[in-house]
Amino acid sequence: MSLKKDLMLLRKPYYLVNILLSLTYVISKRIPMVCHMLGQAECELDSRETEILFFLMIVIMIRTRKAGSVTMINYLSSSFVYTKVTNLILWFYADIRMVCGLLLPEPTYQGPEKVIYLRGATSLQEEFQRDIKVTWLVAFYTAWNPACVTFxxxxxxxxxxxxxxxFKFGKVDVGRHPDAAAKYHICDASTSKQLPTLILFKEGKEVDRRPYADNKGKLVKFLFSIDNVKAAFDLNNVYQNCRTDLAKKKDKKQLKQE
Incomplete structure (x- = not known):
């Protein structure tokens, strides 16, 4: 089922164009007809191009593994960040018209959701004060981070x-609201390993988060898959407890009305 969804997403222009650009540079350099159209005297990769592409492969392999990319779409989304930069350099010298394809934005999630988008730490605190009994699972993210886009x-x-x-789900863009990152000790730098950060709040207080730091202050890596998030935050039990509390509240309200 996941593979079927991935294949459906691959039909979008963003993925088609970027996959094409990721592959065509090498292919075009080896096909005489295309090579001559680009004004190249010799239809082969020179030593500098080979080094750049080889280095790109190493970077993609390392970074996507660290990001926890486990599906085809996740892997591609993470690798496009690096292939875009490389292709931008290579195609700029070959044919500047090809650079335009790199500007296509990545498609955003269009499915159903029950997420409340919060405007910084103040907005989140206001929600806590509105009803202290509400449990919150909040994702702190940035729009430019590949791991956040995947999550x-x-x-x-x-x-x-x-x-x-x-039991509510909220999101805070720490790129736009750095006050939230500062309050909850989340690094929002481009090299941060804390994006995204997921925090569970009960009665307005933090009770758990992923990723978290161990006793030595070292960040413990966390793979943000559906099953891992459910297990890490015990969402099934949290849901059942909240549902039970909600039923008790309704029963008490009905007794008062009677």
Missing amino acids: APIFSQLSVEFALDN
């Missing part, structure tokens, strides 16, 4: 499955 549909799916009146 977005997962978080939306979780919100649809578990959201209740007293």
Whole structure:
């Protein structure tokens, strides 16, 4: 089922164009007809181009593994960040018209969700004060981080499955609201390993987060898959407890009305 969804997503222009650009540079340098159209005297990769492409392969392999890319779409989304930069350099010298394809934005998640978008730490505190009994699962993210983009549909799916009146899902863009990053000790730098960060709040207080730092202050790596998030935050039990509390609240309200 996941493979079928990935194949459907591959039909979008963003993926088609970037896959094409990732492959065509090498192919075009080896096909005489295309090579001559680009004004190249010799139809082969020179030593500098070979070094750049080889280095790109190493970077993609290392970075995507660190990001926890486990599906085809996740892997491609993470690798496009690096292939875009490399292709931008290579195609700029070969044919500047090909650079335009690199500007296509990555498609965003269009499915259902029950997520509340919060405007910084102040907005989140206001929600806590509005009803202290509400449990919150909040994702702190940035729009430019590949891992955050990959996690977005997962978080939306979780919100649809578990959201209740007293169990809410929120998101805070720490790129736009750095005050939230400062308050909850989240590094929002381009090299940060804390993006995304997922925090569970009960009665307005943090009770758990991923990723977290161990006793030595070292960040413990976390793979943001649906199953891992469910297990790490015990979402099934949190959901059942919140549902039970909600039912008790309704029963008490009915007794008062009677």
